[in-house]
Amino acid sequence: xxxxxxxxxxxxxxxRYDQARYVENGEYEPLLSEKDLTRIxxxxxxxxxxxxxxxxxxxxxxxxxxxxxxxxxxxxxELARHYTRLSQMIYGIDSGPxxxxxxxxxxxxxxxxxxxxxxxxxxxxxxxxxxxxxTLELLYRLQDYLGRIGGMDAVTLQPPxxxxxxxxxxxxxxxxxxxxxxxxxxxxxxxxxxxGTNFASxxxxxxxxVSLPSDDEGRVDxxxxxxxxxxxxxALMLTNPNTLGLFERDIAEIADMxxxxxxxxxxxxxxxxxxxxRARPGDMGFDVMHYNxxxxxxxxxxxxxxxxxxxxVVEKLAPFLPAPRxxxxxxxxxxxxxxxxxxEPEHTIGKVHGFDGNWLVLVKxxxxxxxxGDDGLADAxxxxxxxxxxxxxxxxxxxxxGPFHHEFVASAGEQDAADVxxxxxxxxxxxxxxxxxxxxxxxxxxxPTEIESKDTLDRLxxxxxxVANEDDDTLEAAPERTTAxxxxxxxxxxxxxxxxxxxxxxx
Amino acid sequence: MHGSxxxxxxxxxxxxxxxxxxxxxxxxxxxxxxxxxxxAVRFDGQFDIDARTERETRRLVRSVLGRNDDCTELLGRGHxxxxxxxxxxxxxxxxxxxTSYTQYQPEISQGFLQALFxxxxxxxxxxxxxxxxxxxxxxxxxxxxxxxxxxxxxxxxGHRVLVPELMREERKSTLANYVAGTDLVVEAYPVDDGxxxxxxxxxxxxxxxVMVYAENPTVRxxxxxxxxxxxxxxxxxxxxxxxxxxPIALSLLERPADVGADVVVxxxxxxxxxxxxxxxxxxxxxxxxxxxxxxxxxxxxxEDATDRRAFxxxxxxxxxxxxxxxxTSNICTNQAWVALRTAIHAAVLGPSGMVxxxxxxxxxxxxLAERVDDIVGVQAPVHDRRHFREFVAHVxxxxxxxxxxxERLGFxxxxxxxxxIQLCVAGVPDEELDRFVEALEEVAR
Numbered sequence: 001x002x003x004x005x006x007x008x009x010x011x012x013x014x015x016r017y018d019q020a021r022y023v024e025n026g027e028y029e030p031l032l033s034e035k036d037l038t039r040i041x042x043x044x045x046x047x048x049x050x051x052x053x054x055x056x057x058x059x060x061x062x063x064x065x066x067x068x069x070x071x072x073x074x075x076x077x078e079l080a081r082h083y084t085r086l087s088q089m090i091y092g093i094d095s096g097p098x099x100x101x102x103x104x105x106x107x108x109x110x111x112x113x114x115x116x117x118x119x120x121x122x123x124x125x126x127x128x129x130x131x132x133x134x135t136l137e138l139l140y141r142l143q144d145y146l147g148r149i150g151g152m153d154a155v156t157l158q159p160p161x162x163x164x165x166x167x168x169x170x171x172x173x174x175x176x177x178x179x180x181x182x183x184x185x186x187x188x189x190x191x192x193x194x195x196g197t198n199f200a201s202x203x204x205x206x207x208x209x210v211s212l213p214s215d216d217e218g219r220v221d222x223x224x225x226x227x228x229x230x231x232x233x234x235a236l237m238l239t240n241p242n243t244l245g246l247f248e249r250d251i252a253e254i255a256d257m258x259x260x261x262x263x264x265x266x267x268x269x270x271x272x273x274x275x276x277x278r279a280r281p282g283d284m285g286f287d288v289m290h291y292n293x294x295x296x297x298x299x300x301x302x303x304x305x306x307x308x309x310x311x312x313v314v315e316k317l318a319p320f321l322p323a324p325r326x327x328x329x330x331x332x333x334x335x336x337x338x339x340x341x342x343x344e345p346e347h348t349i350g351k352v353h354g355f356d357g358n359w360l361v362l363v364k365x366x367x368x369x370x371x372x373g374d375d376g377l378a379d380a381x382x383x384x385x386x387x388x389x390x391x392x393x394x395x396x397x398x399x400x401x402g403p404f405h406h407e408f409v410a411s412a413g414e415q416d417a418a419d420v421x422x423x424x425x426x427x428x429x430x431x432x433x434x435x436x437x438x439x440x441x442x443x444x445x446x447x448p449t450e451i452e453s454k455d456t457l458d459r460l461x462x463x464x465x466x467v468a469n470e471d472d473d474t475l476e477a478a479p480e481r482t483t484a485x486x487x488x489x490x491x492x493x494x495x496x497x498x499x500x501x502x503x504x505x506x507x
Numbered sequence: 508m509h510g511s512x513x514x515x516x517x518x519x520x521x522x523x524x525x526x527x528x529x530x531x532x533x534x535x536x537x538x539x540x541x542x543x544x545x546x547a548v549r550f551d552g553q554f555d556i557d558a559r560t561e562r563e564t565r566r567l568v569r570s571v572l573g574r575n576d577d578c579t580e581l582l583g584r585g586h587x588x589x590x591x592x593x594x595x596x597x598x599x600x601x602x603x604x605x606t607s608y609t610q611y612q613p614e615i616s617q618g619f620l621q622a623l624f625x626x627x628x629x630x631x632x633x634x635x636x637x638x639x640x641x642x643x644x645x646x647x648x649x650x651x652x653x654x655x656x657x658x659x660x661x662x663x664x665g666h667r668v669l670v671p672e673l674m675r676e677e678r679k680s681t682l683a684n685y686v687a688g689t690d691l692v693v694e695a696y697p698v699d700d701g702x703x704x705x706x707x708x709x710x711x712x713x714x715x716x717v718m719v720y721a722e723n724p725t726v727r728x729x730x731x732x733x734x735x736x737x738x739x740x741x742x743x744x745x746x747x748x749x750x751x752x753x754p755i756a757l758s759l760l761e762r763p764a765d766v767g768a769d770v771v772v773x774x775x776x777x778x779x780x781x782x783x784x785x786x787x788x789x790x791x792x793x794x795x796x797x798x799x800x801x802x803x804x805x806x807x808x809x810e811d812a813t814d815r816r817a818f819x820x821x822x823x824x825x826x827x828x829x830x831x832x833x834x835t836s837n838i839c840t841n842q843a844w845v846a847l848r849t850a851i852h853a854a855v856l857g858p859s860g861m862v863x864x865x866x867x868x869x870x871x872x873x874x875l876a877e878r879v880d881d882i883v884g885v886q887a888p889v890h891d892r893r894h895f896r897e898f899v900a901h902v903x904x905x906x907x908x909x910x911x912x913x914e915r916l917g918f919x920x921x922x923x924x925x926x927x928i929q930l931c932v933a934g935v936p937d938e939e940l941d942r943f944v945e946a947l948e949e950v951a952r
Binding site: 023028038059064069073074076083087100103106111117121122123126127130132141160164171174197199203207247252275277349350353355356357360361367371374380385392393430431433436489493496498 | 515521526538539548550556558567568580582584594600608609612616617622624627638641642675678684687757765774781808809811813816817826831832837839843857861873910921
C-alpha cells in the first residue's frame with residue numbers, strides 16, 4: 001500500500017498499520033469534478049457554450065431560470081467506487097480505539113440504524129397529532145427517560161446539538177429572569193477549563209462571560225466563585241466531572257452559592273457518561289442541563305454531526321422551554337390506549353429549530369436507552385471509569401490531576417502534544433484530544449470509553465509509551481502510514497481554497 | 508451471546524477475569540471505589556428502565572412507531588419526502604463515514620474532508636456565491652446565523668431585520684431567538700398574492716435595515732418573480748440580501764449571485780434525506796468578502812509533507828473551540844453526515860437529473876393545480892403565480908373538515924387557512940396523485 005516504494009517499518013512489529021491510500025497522477029483520490037464536469041444549458045438562449053455541453057428546455061420563462069448548471073455526471077458504479085475509496089481514507093470507531101477526551105467516542109450499535117430507517121419513522125412534521133401517535137409516543141417516552149436519567153422534571157428534545165442545547169439553557173435562563181423582573185442579570189460565569197461552546201453560547205445569548213479560574217487541585221475555586229457571583233449573575237455553567245475528569249466535590253455548596261445570589265446552575269452534559277446511575281445533575285442542585293446524545297447515548301457522530309442536545313430543567317423553568325413539547329392526555333382513547341399531544345409551555349421561548357430537532361438521532365437515542373436499561377447504563381459508566389483508570393495506570397506520561405473518572409488529562413511533558421498525536425496515528429490508534437484543557441501543559445485528554453477491552457487498552461497504552469520514548473525528529477516527521485502525510489495548516493488558512501471552482505481558478 | 512445479553516452494557520467487552528486484573532492494576536477493590544462522589548449527592552435509586560435484548564428493542568420501537576398511520580403525504584412547506592436512491596443509504600452507512608468524529612486529525616480523515624469539500628463545491632455552483640460552509644443544523648438556524656453575520660459585517664448602527672409576513676412561523680421564531688442577545692429586531696414586510704409586495708418592502712426599507720430576507724420558492728410554493736428588485740432595495744441601503752432556497756429549486760430557478768444575494772440559506776436535505784419529521788441540513792453560502800466572519804466549519808485545500816494535495820478544516824480561529832466568546836457562532840456539532848448524503852444524492856442525479864427533478868417540480872405541481880381546479884368546490888391555485896413543488900388551493904368546505912376527510916381516505920394535506928389547503932407533489936408518485944384527485948372529488952363538494 002505504501003506508495004514511496006519502500007517497506008521501511010519503524011514501528012514496533014505488534015502495531016503495523018497502513019491506512020488506505022490511492023494515488024493517481026501524483027495526487028490522492030481525484031475530486032468528482034476531476035472525473036467529470038458536464039454543463040447543462042437551461043432554456044432557449046444559447047449561452048455560447050453549447051459545444052461541449054447539453055441543452056434542456058424549461059417550463060419557466062428565461063427570466064425566472066438560471067442559465068446553466070455545471071456539475072459532475074458520473075455513472076452509479078463510478079460513484080460507488082468514489083465514495084467507497086473516500087470511506088477507506090477515514091478512521092472511524094469501527095477501525096480501532098478512538099480515545100478522544102470529552103468526545104465519548106463509543107461504539108454505535110448497528111441495530112439503531114435499522115430502527116431509525118423504519119418506514120413508519122418517516123413522517124412529516126405537519127401531520128395531524130392523531131395520525132402520528134407513534135412518533136409522539138416515542139418522543140414522550142424519551143423525554144421521560146432523559147428526565148429520570150438526569151433527575152430533571154421536564155425535557156425538550158428540540159435542540160439539534162449540544163451547543164444548541166446550551167443556547168436553549170441560556171435563553172431559558174434569560175426568560176426566567178426576565179419573567180421575575182430581573183432582566184438586569186447580564187453575567188454568565190464559565191470555568192476557564194470549560195468547553196468553548198459554553199463561552200460562545202452565553203455570548204450568543206447576549207451575556208457577558210465571566211471566566212472562572214480553577215484551584216490548585218483542578219476544581220472550581222470557591223473563593224474565586226464567591227468573588228465572581230453577584231446580583232448580576234444569570235447562571236454558572238459547569239461540567240461535572242469537569243474536563244480533567246474530576247468530580248466537583250463541592251457541588252452542593254457551589255449550588256447554594258449560585259442560588260443564594262438568585263442565579264441558575266447549568267449542567268453541561270458532555271461528561272455524563274461518567275455518572276450514569278451514580279449521580280444525577282438534578283440531585284446535585286443543577287437547574288438546567290443538556291444531554292449530548294451522540295456522546296452518552298452512542299448515536300453516531302457522523303463525521304461531525306448530526307447530534308441532538310435535549311435540555312432538561314427543574315419544575316420552575318419548565319414553562320419557559322421551547323415549543324412544542326409532548327404530553328400524555330388525561331383521557332385515553334376509546335380502545336384504552338394512551339393518547340399523546342403537543343403543547344406549548346406557558347411562557348415558552350419559542351423555537352430553536354425549524355421543526356422538532358434531529359428526529360432520526362432521537363430514535364437512535366431512545367433505542368439505545370431502551371436496550372441498555374438501568375443495568376446497562378450503570379455498567380457503561382462503571383466500565384468507562386475502570387477503563388480510564390486502567391489505561392492511565394499503564395501509560396508512561398504524567399497525569400497531574402486526580403482522582404479522575406471517565407477521562408484523564410496526561411501531560412506530554414517536553415514533547416509537543418500535537419506531534420505526539422500525529423505519531424500515534426502510525427500505531428493504528430486514534431490519538432487523544434490535545435493541548436486542552438490548558439491547565440495541563442501539553443495536554444493529552446484521554447477518554448477510552450467503556451467499549452474497549454483490556455487487550456485493546458494494552459495496545460493503546462503501548463502506542464502511548466512507544467511515542468513517549470521517541471525523539472522529536474520522529475514525532476515531527478509523523479504520520480508516515482496514513483492516507484496523507486502531515487498537512488500544512490498555515491498554507492490552508494493563508495490561501496483559502498474552499499471549492500473545486502477555487503482550485504480551477506488557481507490553475 | 509449476541510442479542511441476548513441483558514446484564515451490564517452489551518457493548519462493554521470485559522470478562523470477569525479482565526475486570527479483576529484491571530482492578531488489581533489500579534489498586535481498587537471494586538469499581539465503585541473509583542467514583543469520587545460525595546455521599547450527599549450520590550444517586551442510590553433506579554431509573555426503572557428495563558434492559559432488553561436487541562430483538563426486543565427492535566420490536567418495541569417497531570410497535571411504538573407502528574401507531575403512526577400509513578398515509579400518502581402531500582406535505583411540504585419546508586420539509587420534503589423525495590425518493591432517496593439506494594446508493595445514498597448504502598454508501599453513507601459505511602461505518603467509516605458514520606462512526607468517525609469531526610476531522611481534527613485530517614491525515615486519517617481525508618475521505619470525509621474531500622466529501623465535504625465536494626459538498627461545499629456543489630453549493631458554490633448552485634448559488635454562484637464563493638463560500639459555502641459544511642452545514643448549519645437546518646434552514647431556520649441558518650437564517651438565524653445569517654442575521655448575526657449581517658450584524659457583524661455591516662458597518663452602520665442599523666438593527667432591523669425584515670422578513671416576509673408569509674413564512675413558516677417556526678423559522679421566524681428561531682430567528683427571534685438567535686437575535687435575542689443582539690440589538691436586532693425582526694419585522695415583517697407585506698406580501699402580495701403569495702410573493703413579495705415590492706412597494707410595501709420599499710416603504711419598509713430604510714437606513715436602519717441590516718438584512719432583508721426573501722424565499723424562492725416561497726412557503727406557499729410560489730416562484731418569486733422580483734428577486735433582482737428585492738436585492739436592489741437591500742443594496743440601496745447597504746443591507747444584506749438573504750435568500751432562502753434549496754438545492755433542487757436552485758437547479759432551475761434564478762442563481763442567487765445573479766440577483767444580488769449576499770447569503771443563501773435553506774434546507775439542503777431536500778436531497779439526501781427522506782421525510783424525517785423535520786430533521787434537515789442548514790445550507791449556508793455567502794460571499795468571499797465575509798469569509799472570516801462565516802459561522803461553522805470550512806474545508807480547504809492544503810498540501811501534505813509529500814507536496815500532494817490534501818484537505819483540512821481551515822480558518823478554525825473563527826470557531827468556538829479557539830475563539831470562545833468571540834467566535835462567529837457557538838456551533839460545534841453540525842449535520843456533516845447529512846451533507847455527505849446530500850452530496851451523494853446530487854452526484855447520483857448529476858446536473859441533468861437535478862434540472863429534470865426541478866422541472867418536474869414545476870410541471871407536476873401546476874398540472875395537479877389544474878386538475879384539482881376542475882373539481883367542484885375547489886379553486887387552484889389561489890395565487891396567480893408560477894409554482895414550484897406545491898400550491899395553495901381554495902376549498903368551499905371548511906379546510907379542516909376537508910383535511911380530516913382526506914386523512915380518513917389516507918391522504919395528508921396542509922390546512923393553511925379557513926378555506927385553504929396546501930398540496931405538495933414532491934416524492935408523490937403519479938398514481939398516488941390520481942387517487943388523491945379522486946379522493947378530493949369525493950370530499951370537496
